[in-house]
Amino acid sequence: MASRLTEETRLARDLLLSEPDLTAGADALADRLGRDLGLRVTIIDASGKVLGDTDLDGEALLSVENHADRPEVIEAMRAGTGRAVRYSRTLTENMLYVASRIDPDDPSRGIVRLAVPLTDVKKAQEEIRGPILVAALLSVVLAAGIGWVVARGPARRLEAMARAASDFAGGRTAVRAEAGGDDEVAVLARSLNRMADELQERLVLLERERSQLRTVLEGMVEGVVLTDPTGRILLANDAFRRIFNAQLPVEGRRPLETARVPALQEAIESALEADEPVTREIALGGAQDKVIQASLASIRESGETVGAVAVFHDVSELKRLERVRREFVANVSHELRTPLTAIKGYAETLRDGGLRDPETAAEFVRVIHRHAERLRALIEDLLDLAAVEQGEARIDLAPVALRDVATQAEAVARPAAAGKRHTLTLDVPGDLPRVLADRDRLGQVLINLLDNAVKFTPEGGRIEVSARPSSGRVVVSVKDNGVGIPPEDLGRIFERFYRVGRSRDRREGGTGLGLAIAKHLTQAMGGTIEVESSTGSGTTFRVSLPAA
Template sequence: MKFNIQWKLMASYLFLVLFIGGVFFAYLSHTLNRHLTSEIRQNLTTETRLTRMIAHRDIVRMRDDAPVVASAISRATRARVTIILADGTVAGDSEIAPGDLKGLENHLDRPEIQQALESGSGEAIRYSATIKTPMLYMAVPLETATGEKGFVRLSLPLTALEQAKGSIRTLLAASLAIALLVALILSYILSRVTSRSLRTITILAKQIGKGNFSRRVPVSTRDEVGELALVMNDMAERIEQQMERTSAERNRLDTILRGMGEGLMVSDANGMITLVNPAFLELFSLDRNVEGRHIIEIARHPALNDAFKAIVASRDERIEKMTLALGKEKHVLTHWVPLLDNGELQGVVAVFHDITDLTKLENIRRDFVANVSHELRTPVTVIKGYAETLLDSLMESDPERARKFIEIILSHSERLAALIGDLLTLSQLEAGNMNLEQATVRPEQVAKHTMELLEPKAAQKRIAVDCSGVEGAPAVIADPGRLEQVMVNLLDNAIKYTPEGGSISFTVKADNGMVRIGVKDTGPGIPAKDLPRLFERFYRVDAARSRNEGGTGLGLSIVKHIIQLHGGTVGVESEPGKGSEFWFTLKQA
């Protein structure tokens, strides 16, 4: 059971009153008991001496006069009077008839008689078997006028004393009960007044515990409770300021963590995750319930767990690259930093940089350099070789053969010029330096003009080109020259890879304000693994055939960048053995 401060204060007040009252009760009871006993003894001593004087005067023969004198004195003193001979024989007793005195035992060995013999006065308190009650006995020596010696003894029953004590105890108990009742009322009032401020402080402390720091305790006194209220108010204000600063820091940290492109993970020394940012969750394709889980649980990749174990063992910073199989292969650069406090490892911070795109770009750059070098080397080597042959006087010795060499040199120089031109065009497109003269264009007209340009090349391979698919197609917003360049590249590729006797057709589909235009052929198709890289520079599915056909490997990349400048997209749909369809989208006019 829980007791509040008011009841504790009230109980302490009552206990104090009860303790003091008990002490006073015991003290007064003892003091009054001693005082009453002393008074009774003094009175009985005085009466005993008076009785001796009367007995000395009135008794002539103790055996004859003692019963009468004892009865007379007893009526006057209201005490039991006993006259005893020197040999201990009872001569008279106010409570016993004279005829019954012979049956009494000898009183010489009574304590009060023995004290009277020794000191002239004796007293004793004991239970009287004669009258069945505790008695106070007082005895003094007696000598009659005739010279007989003996003792006169007065006794009083202690029943009156016990009654007096009981009355006193009752009075004291009643006084104590009244005092307790008054103390109960006063302690309730005082404890309530005293605990009011403490209750207010308790309420404030509970509010602070719940996060409400705006409450303040009213300061009504200047005692310790008032000082406590001031301290609590100051503490609440400081905590409120600190919480505001902490909240601002937390918000700033959350903003920084959310804005970080790199994944961040913080764990304790045992590998239990305590903090991650959204970039980390996105990198590892996780939900938000990762705090409290072990590193090995969120990404079952040995390299990750091995790196954590290594940083725990060495307690040094560690930077390494990892390739993680997370649905698709990802290249990650990790930076591990140990959290040390006085030499003790408290946790580990890991930053994950997703360098998949950088790695891909690096691979593309490396392929680009290799492809450009290869593409340039062939025409340059041919031109150089034939030019050197011509310099060796072939012009004069064999003019016909020299003319053939010059035609070869011209062909390769044109190929070289086309390659350089495509590179310059692609560079302009990627740099965004190419200005588009956009206008409303009819895809049907551009497709027919493109077909007329490439009709001789298609006729050589007996390939049928069908433009009926674009008849009545919605107009689009595009640069007419660049749109024609796109269609020429797509149709030229289709003619190159379509076998003799095949067919090529144009397709059109309008949806959500965009017009999709496609070039579909009946060629050999493209393997699925090559589809994602078809629009990269110099990427070829069949490199040998592409070079034999005179392609530069940049056409599809140029198509992609031109369409992207127009705000459209490009794509390809193909299945080996069933042909391919390259398509692009433009805004509908």
């Protein structure tokens, strides 16, 4: 039991060695290791403070006494590993303790300690004593039986038993010796078969534990790799293969041979050479376009590197969200600064004497009012978009006659279209199936799309609103023959503040949020929105909604 506990302690040490900071989350780590190993696990820093314990949490963990004076901790800090059998004041029972430095070469990383009650040790000893006695008895019986059989001369049955024993030794535990009859040879055969049964049970248990480990690894979203001292892969889970699009098989090969990512190979080599854990960001270009955060550490035994372990997190979405956040802050700042600067400039001019010229003053007031209206529209759109994105916008789904909503949206857009001499047509049959939507929100979507078409279609253009049923849904289209959208911009036009021409939307008076609002409102109503366009050929937006 002590040897097993020592091996389990080394395993826990190797798992904790890859953790860059044990101060935060040590108790959760101890709980997880305790569940996996079925033992009490304690994580202690170099000063003796208990950071985590499977049997303690909350106030109990905060109030536990310092463990720097525990014999096994003292020995582990001095020699790397310590063992003790003593009474636990915390658990009030006799325990077997085995402690080890988390980093064999650096005592400052702290101590991991495993413990098992002596009652469990005695139970294990009792479990082992039986098979040992049986084996000893079997040996005596076998020797006596062989002598008796030799004396009797039934060589065939002895040869059969020998073959069965050889099969057992070779791992073929399903084979059984012939145990018919009541003579001494039959008794011996039955004893041999009982040993085979016990061996088979132990092998099944071992395979179950290995299967559980594989299940844990394969269930992780993080990629995990274990290498030998030369950097060849010993073990890799499915997440690693998926993240790096690795070629199979990966075991026995170098990372560069299976993943074709030089930065991955360099990270593994650095971890094998380093004394401390290594962190890398690996950018996967091409079609994958991923950013992977790698945490790696060498595995050392007796001061020698015996391999490396690496954990890979796909942080692509976090990086994208961070980029979107930065762009959003920059765009909002710019959109607010422009009208505020104009308002401030015209107001200062009026303050410094511009009011004496009524005509100039009136023009300045009109400009200030126009910029104030733009600020109001921008803030309203921002609030509206935030509410929709956070699921706080009120969406009342009900059967809606699409023709009525399209007619109202067309009436709102008609004055602006007439101002640019556009031809605006409506082709929405009255007998279309009703759609399941929020009437006001659907109208807002169509108005935003029509407003976009009016703005970016040169004077004298054509804009058409049409709708058709399609496989249990209704698709409404807003089509124009305007300037179109280049292919490289199509994937981003629904982003907040994104402009195909960096200044044209601002020149047309938009906030840059109309399409983003249209997309999120459509999705909130259970619909989809897509765009088809090419430069110089116009643009078509299609909104698909479920039929009521």
